[in-house]
Amino acid sequence: MDVRTLCLGVLSFGDSSGYGLRRSIKDWFGHFGQASLGAIYPALAKLTASGEIETIDNVNASLEKRVFRITESGRAKLRDHLSSLSGQETVRSPFMAGLFFAHLMDMDDVHRLMDERVAELRGEQRRLRSLPMTEMTEGQRFTIRYALATTAAGIAFMEREGRAIITAIDRERDSL
Amino acid sequence: MDVRTLCLGVLSFGDSSGYGLRRSIKDWFGHFGQASLGAIYPALAKLTASGEIETIDNVNASLEKRVFRITESGRAKLRDHLSSLSGQETVRSPFMAGLFFAHLMDMDDVHRLMDERVAELRGEQRRLRSLPMTEMTEGQRFTIRYALATTAAGIAFMEREGRAIITAIDRERDSL
């Protein structure tokens, strides 16, 4: 899902500003997509140009804030995108990349990388658990439970094998 | 990890052609990174220009094949990259995106998406299990076991809740 579709997705639940979209994408969609502000604003410009979203009148004149609303045409486009989705997931994991090459790294860096990963996983767990599950659709809850299941598996694995691997890598290095 | 570093990573284990790199990245690194041919060839050109890799003499003259080898400078650069890695992982999951918006989709598409996801997970499991674990370093084995743990959790979740969610979404839709 690209940034344009991510924006349409958030807006399908309610109006938002560009800045608000960044928060929403991070908070609600963090487990399946991400977008930075520098990508969101141009995306909103394109969506406006193609009539998929529109700006609604600004109540607060002092604060320069534009609030966007999805149009019927935008909803149709969102539906279109959804029907052509695939089950392929892409993962970019600097953590695993590092460990794959742990034999080339300082032990301190390996250690730091593992600590950071555990912290990330716990943060992700916290984020997912803080989402308002009761107000969500079945599908939304499903994705959160799915993400929680894999996150929990990651944490469990790190707790089970994290400490041991550090000493194992260290031992292995001595023997090489 | 960008494509350049991915290429250096493969080459740190042995010489390879551009085409061979694509296979290796897919087969060994599929759980933490990916690269297409259209990205690999330009990356190799840049790495050659900066002296991080070099072409070695071609045995077979009829087949237009260039074999690359990492240089000492390339190994140093790889080490540099590795020491600045972070624990943050980015996931792009059209599958979860789709389910998050399942209330806007055709039931057929939801069904297909789930089938595709399970097939992907099983394929990933097969790939990971077919890797030559005994010939690997501790760190490499760790990443594979980690990836297998999260993949297994995904499969288990789908088996446990996959069928139920389809009927739940359908029921929910009727009630809206």
Next chain:
DNA sequence: GTGAACATGTAAATTGTTACATGATTAC
């Protein structure tokens, strides 16, 4: 008053995908 968070936008640079274009080798 000061720092965090809110708020918008642009631009350079990089990065990457997909498709195009071409041809050899291998296994059936």
Next chain:
DNA sequence: GTAATCATGTAACAATTTACATGTTCAC
């Protein structure tokens, strides 16, 4: 002979990150 796989490379296009540039509002 024909399909799959091996093999290289370019180019158009799309997408994205990071940094720059600016200003407001809110809570302490």
